[in-house]
Amino acid sequence: MKADIITIGDEILIGQIIDTNSAWIASRLGEIGVSIRRKYSIGDRREEIIEAVCESLAKCEVTIITGGLGPTKDDITKRVLAEIFDSEMVCDKATYERVERMMKARGIAFNDLNKSQALVPECCTVLPNHKGTAPGMWFEKDGHIVVSLPGVPFEMEGLIIEEVLPRIQNHFALSAVVHKTAITYGLAESMMAERIADWEEALPPHLHLAYLPSPSQLRLRLSAYDMDKEQAQKEIDEAFDKLLPQLGDLFVGWGDTTVQSAVAELLLAKGATLSAAESCTGGALSAKFTAMSGASEYFWGGIVSYDNSVKENLLGVSREDLEQYGAVSEQVARQMAEGVRRACGTTYGVATTGIAGPTGGTPDKPVGTVWMAVATPTHTVAKVMVHGKIRAINIERAATAAINMLRLELRIEN
Amino acid sequence: MKADIITIGDEILIGQIIDTNSAWIASRLGEIGVSIRRKYSIGDRREEIIEAVCESLAKCEVTIITGGLGPTKDDITKRVLAEIFDSEMVCDKATYERVERMMKARGIAFNDLNKSQALVPECCTVLPNHKGTAPGMWFEKDGHIVVSLPGVPFEMEGLIIEEVLPRIQNHFALSAVVHKTAITYGLAESMMAERIADWEEALPPHLHLAYLPSPSQLRLRLSAYDMDKEQAQKEIDEAFDKLLPQLGDLFVGWGDTTVQSAVAELLLAKGATLSAAESCTGGALSAKFTAMSGASEYFWGGIVSYDNSVKENLLGVSREDLEQYGAVSEQVARQMAEGVRRACGTTYGVATTGIAGPTGGTPDKPVGTVWMAVATPTHTVAKVMVHGKIRAINIERAATAAINMLRLELRIEN
Numbered sequence: 155m156k157a158d159i160i161t162i163g164d165e166i167l168i169g170q171i172i173d174t175n176s177a178w179i180a181s182r183l184g185e186i187g188v189s190i191r192r193k194y195s196i197g198d199r200r201e202e203i204i205e206a207v208c209e210s211l212a213k214c215e216v217t218i219i220t221g222g223l224g225p226t227k228d229d230i231t232k233r234v235l236a237e238i239f240d241s242e243m244v245c246d247k248a249t250y251e252r253v254e255r256m257m258k259a260r261g262i263a264f265n266d267l268n269k270s271q272a273l274v275p276e277c278c279t280v281l282p283n284h285k286g287t288a289p290g291m292w293f294e295k296d297g298h299i300v301v302s303l304p305g306v307p308f309e310m311e312g313l314i315i316e317e318v319l320p321r322i323q324n325h326f327a328l329s330a331v332v333h334k335t336a337i338t339y340g341l342a343e344s345m346m347a348e349r350i351a352d353w354e355e356a357l358p359p360h361l362h363l364a365y366l367p368s369p370s371q372l373r374l375r376l377s378a379y380d381m382d383k384e385q386a387q388k389e390i391d392e393a394f395d396k397l398l399p400q401l402g403d404l405f406v407g408w409g410d411t412t413v414q415s416a417v418a419e420l421l422l423a424k425g426a427t428l429s430a431a432e433s434c435t436g437g438a439l440s441a442k443f444t445a446m447s448g449a450s451e452y453f454w455g456g457i458v459s460y461d462n463s464v465k466e467n468l469l470g471v472s473r474e475d476l477e478q479y480g481a482v483s484e485q486v487a488r489q490m491a492e493g494v495r496r497a498c499g500t501t502y503g504v505a506t507t508g509i510a511g512p513t514g515g516t517p518d519k520p521v522g523t524v525w526m527a528v529a530t531p532t533h534t535v536a537k538v539m540v541h542g543k544i545r546a547i548n549i550e551r552a553a554t555a556a557i558n559m560l561r562l563e564l565r566i567e568n
Numbered sequence: 569m570k571a572d573i574i575t576i577g578d579e580i581l582i583g584q585i586i587d588t589n590s591a592w593i594a595s596r597l598g599e600i601g602v603s604i605r606r607k608y609s610i611g612d613r614r615e616e617i618i619e620a621v622c623e624s625l626a627k628c629e630v631t632i633i634t635g636g637l638g639p640t641k642d643d644i645t646k647r648v649l650a651e652i653f654d655s656e657m658v659c660d661k662a663t664y665e666r667v668e669r670m671m672k673a674r675g676i677a678f679n680d681l682n683k684s685q686a687l688v689p690e691c692c693t694v695l696p697n698h699k700g701t702a703p704g705m706w707f708e709k710d711g712h713i714v715v716s717l718p719g720v721p722f723e724m725e726g727l728i729i730e731e732v733l734p735r736i737q738n739h740f741a742l743s744a745v746v747h748k749t750a751i752t753y754g755l756a757e758s759m760m761a762e763r764i765a766d767w768e769e770a771l772p773p774h775l776h777l778a779y780l781p782s783p784s785q786l787r788l789r790l791s792a793y794d795m796d797k798e799q800a801q802k803e804i805d806e807a808f809d810k811l812l813p814q815l816g817d818l819f820v821g822w823g824d825t826t827v828q829s830a831v832a833e834l835l836l837a838k839g840a841t842l843s844a845a846e847s848c849t850g851g852a853l854s855a856k857f858t859a860m861s862g863a864s865e866y867f868w869g870g871i872v873s874y875d876n877s878v879k880e881n882l883l884g885v886s887r888e889d890l891e892q893y894g895a896v897s898e899q900v901a902r903q904m905a906e907g908v909r910r911a912c913g914t915t916y917g918v919a920t921t922g923i924a925g926p927t928g929g930t931p932d933k934p935v936g937t938v939w940m941a942v943a944t945p946t947h948t949v950a951k952v953m954v955h956g957k958i959r960a961i962n963i964e965r966a967a968t969a970a971i972n973m974l975r976l977e978l979r980i981e982n
Contacts, residue, residue, distance in 0.1 A: 167604050169594030170780055172586065176609070180583030190581050192616065195590070195607035202606065366584055430851075430872070436858020437844075437851035440872045444850020447926060447959055454875035457882070458844070458854045461868035464912050468871070468882070498878050512861060544722075545861055 155326060156191040156214035157183055160206050162222035162231055163305060164197045175220050175310055182314055186323055187331045187379050188216060198222055203234045211298050216322060221305030223288035232291070235302060236275035239293055244276045249289045256287060278302075281317040285309045290317060299325060332386040335366070335375040336394060337406040339413050339558050343367045346374075346404075353397050361393060369547065370554040371406065371413065403562055413558045414442045420564040421452040421502070428560070429498035430456035431469055431490035433481065434508035434524055439553040454498050459490065469493030480519070482507050484536045487525035491536075495529045502563075503529040506556045510548045522548050526556040528563050535563065569740060570605040570628035571597055574620050576636035576645055577719055578611045589634050589724055596728055600737055601745045601793050602630060612636055617648045625712050630736060635719030637702035646705070649716060650689035653707055658690045663703045670701060692716075695731040699723045704731060713739060746800035749780070749789040750808060751820040753827050753972050757781045760788075760818075767811050775807060783961065784968040785820065785827065817976055827972045828856045834978040835866040835916070842974075843912035844870035845883055845904035847895065848922035848938055853967040868912050873904065883907030894933070896921050898950045901939035905950075909943045916977075917943040920970045924962045936962050940970040942977050949977065 159176045166173045173195060180190045191214045196202040203222075210217040222231035236243055250272035257264045271287045274280055281290030281301075286309040293300040301318055303310045322328065341349065343365050354363055360381060366373035376393055378386035398405055406416050421428055430440050436458055443453040457468050462481055465471040471489040479485045487507050495503030508524030515521035522541035527534055539555055541548045573590045580587045587609060594604045605628045610616040617636075624631040636645035650657055664686035671678040685701045688694055695704030695715075700723040707714040715732055717724045736742070755763065757779050768777055774795060780787035790807060792800035812819055821830050835842055844854050850872055857867040871882050876895055879885040885903040893899045901921050909917030922938030929935035936955035941948055953969055955962045 166591070167594065167607065168598055169591035169604075172588050172591045174586050177580070177583035177586045180581065184582050190583075191611075192620075193581065193607075193609035197605075206606075368585075427875075429878075432851075432854075434858075435855075436863070436867075437846075437854030437870065437872070438858070440846075440851030441849075441855050441963075444848075444852070444872070444874060444924075445960060445963065447924075449850070450874050453850075455878035455882075456851065456872040458851070458858070458870040458872070460858060460864050461841075461912075464843075464869035467913070468869075468911060497882060498875075499881070510858075510861075546859065549855075549859065 155188045155216070155328070157188050157216035157218060158191055158210040158214050159193045160210065160217060160219045161193070161195045161305070162198060162203060162219060166195050166221070167197045175305065175307055178307070178311065179218055179220070179314060182319060183216075183218075183322075185331060185333055186319055187328055188322065198230050200230065200234050203231065204238060207235070207238055207300065211295065211300070215298055215326065217298070217300045218318070219300065219302045220310055223302065223304045231302060232274060235278075235291065235293065235300070239275055239277050239295060239300075241275040241277035243273045245272050246274050246280045246289065247272075248282065249274070249280060252282065253287045281313055283309050283313055284316075285312050292317075292321065294325075329380045330383040330386075332378045332381070332383060332390060333375055334387075334390045334394060335373050335409055336397070336401070337408065337411045338372045338374060338401060338404045339370070339406050339554070339561075340404045341372065343372055346372055350374075350397065350400055353393075353400060357393060358389065361389060369550055403565060406561070413554055413561055415446060417557055417561050417564065418443070418446060418449070418452060420561065424501075424564075424567075426501035427452050427454050427498075428502045428504065429454050429494045429500040431494035431503060431505040432456060432458050433460060433465070433490070433506060434510045435506045435549050435553045435556070436460060436510075438549050439504070439506060439556060442553055442557065454500050457494050457497065465490065465493075468497060470496070482509055482519050482523055482525055484525055484527075484538070487527035487536050488529070488534050491527035491529035492534055501531060502560065504556050504560050505529075506552050508548070508552055510545045510552075511543055512545055524548070524552040524555070526552070526559050528556075528560045530563055530567070535559070569602045569630070569742070571602050571630035571632060572605055572624040572628050573607045574624065574631060574633045575607070575609045575719070576612060576617060576633060580609050580635070581611045589719065589721055592721070592725065593632055593634070593728060596733060597630075597632075597736075599745060599747055599791075600733055601742055602736065612644050614644065614648050617645065618652060621649070621652055621714065625709065625714070629712055629740065631712070631714045632732070633714065633716045634724055637716065637718045645716060646688060649692075649705065649707065649714070653689055653691050653709060653714075655689040655691035657687045660686050660688045660694050660703065662696065663688070663694060666696065667701045695727055697723050697727055698730075699726050706731075706735065708739075743794050744797040744800075746792045746795070746797060746804060747789055748801075748804045748808060749787050749823055750811070750815070751822065751825045752786045752788060752815060752818045753784070753820050753968070753975075754818045755786065757786055760786055764788075764811065764814060767807075767814060771807060772803065775803060783964055817979065820975070827968055827975055829860060831971055831975050831978065832857070832860060832863070832866060834975065838915075838978075838981075840915035841866050841868050841913075842916045842918065843868050843908045843914040845908035845917060845919040846870060846872050847874060847879070847904070847920060848924045849920045849963050849967045849970070850874060850924075852963050853918070853920060853970060856967055856971065868914050871908050871911065879904065879907075882911060884910070896923055896933050896937055896939055898939055898941075898952070901941035901950050902943070902948050905941035905943035906948055915945060916974060918970050918974050919943075920966050922962070922966055924959045924966075925957055926959055938962070938966040938969070940966070940973050942970075942974045944977055944981070949973070 278291040288304040290313040291302040364375045459465040470493045475485045490505035491503040505527045511521035527536040692705040702718040704727040705716040778789045854870045873879040884907040889899045904919035905917040925935035941950040
């Protein structure tokens, strides 16, 4: 089973916006056992659309098209698809009424542009879009499937999950695919592969392992295709049961877990609270917690102590130690973590102080050097890491490493 | 002049990583007057590569290929290109010596994998990569250009800027293209288009205006193609001179300016300092400043006051006001801005307090409601905005809106 993904729209083609849709769609199709042959990105032009869709029809079973359906642009994609499938444009009553209701609810005039959203090629099956005005369209031709979806990510995502994936599974009678993903933190892909080589070697041939690295974690995904679903789940669970002892503290959680969501869960379970003192991460560590809904239950706040005067006055870091050891030192990191814990009145305090770069390094403390500390009710731990030369990456890595340090402390205490 | 961009690599195809390279390349090519016909994303497979490269050769003048050149994968892309151009693989001495030096400097063994990086098709011109081991390759065939570049973004970017763009301009004798971009903040694209319609109408036909929107700003770019460079620059400057009075405070700066970099410049010019008190933005506002190298000269720090106790104890917000007006109120925003300015001893203080969502809204204060305040040496201003329902976007918009409020205060004072 092969699929192509075609994104239509000049904004993506000329680089005004970055295409995140096609990666998301590719991942979802992969999960039901459909592999991607090719992605295309083309402009809003008839010839380009015909060429790409016809190429794709000739080469694979499924073609997913996104974009080109906005009210000011819809003529082109919909009319070209009508042309390809030799069909008339007709008004879809259900879409007409849905768009009319949406416009009324928002107090917007139901004008011709909006009415045109209900025009679709007669031969297609309309896929209702509950989050926007442009409907999805499902075409079948000689066993091939072509799906046209709006380019707005959350509209497209709703249609893929609710309509497209179940229809593809049903149409091609795809057997269930079972996945389970373990999130790990602390080892790079190549070192992880070395560590778990024996386990990987011993996996039954029908279980497939994928290493999915990202800047802040490494995901290990086991998948089973063409198997009885319960049997597959059982075998995958058993395989992971054997792996977990080898992973130890590297294992963060399952599925969508992140290092910060694992910490949130551990804090909530203890009824504990957290505050952060940030120098080199400059707010990015706090922002990782506050990006999660519900953070106010355990994350009370923090102090961004960029200037040494803030480290002294708000965190109580000793001026002598700042002078003697420098702001990037074990002594200062420890006092920052203890200071923010005290100032905010929380159970735990976490701190970072380092040289984010690209300037400011010394032979002793090169760019990328970061001291981190965690203060708990009973003790304080500190650790140094040296990251790279690029400021944005150093900030991201330092924030995640400090949060992971806290995760390890919370696990020990449990 | 048309170009295709081909990204090679399973990671992008199956959606493990999002392709940011092709948008970046498309923008750079657009700036020298080369438009993009199509982008492809394909896997590391011989047939797919041959098919895509040959299609592209038949359809446009330039083909840019990224990816598939890592030491463990390089065989495939390089060998397939050698096959397409009917050329032998040879060792490029300069690359061999460069990679050997790089490995020595890093203390890594110069093994066969690394040595293979110096193998290239004999017919290509090698483009030296100063930031990594895989060289770029430039092929010419019947007037067409095919360029193969590594997929690592900063290696690719270096090669495009230093080698590829000048060579394309030279090869096709492209006339200089002149661009100038004005950064604006505060009006959406459609409203801006309405406001400046007369000015746009009056532009000479050889000056092209593009609206380039992003979540936190709207860029207006004027371009001139096929013109004498000095004349073009003069006409573009004159056109913008007429526009600026109409933009007023909406104008943030030129080129790569952001709202926060404009604020940084204004603060540095006055020798002034800044601190931030963040509730709903939870560190994201501070992180926007600390992401910029040199921020420590004017950004002294801040307090993330997520919990009301932190607002009271560290910022001195009155408990009575918190109870009477709620944390999301003008009174609290003002006291936060004044409190952080006092606590950190800075010239200015900026504050945000709002409901990031998706839960926590009330009929009076729906999700997305954000109070912002700026405290200066002489007075404090506050303002409310209501954003949308999506947490991440609300945080981003609230942080940028508060920074822009500070920008307007700093401009008034200047």
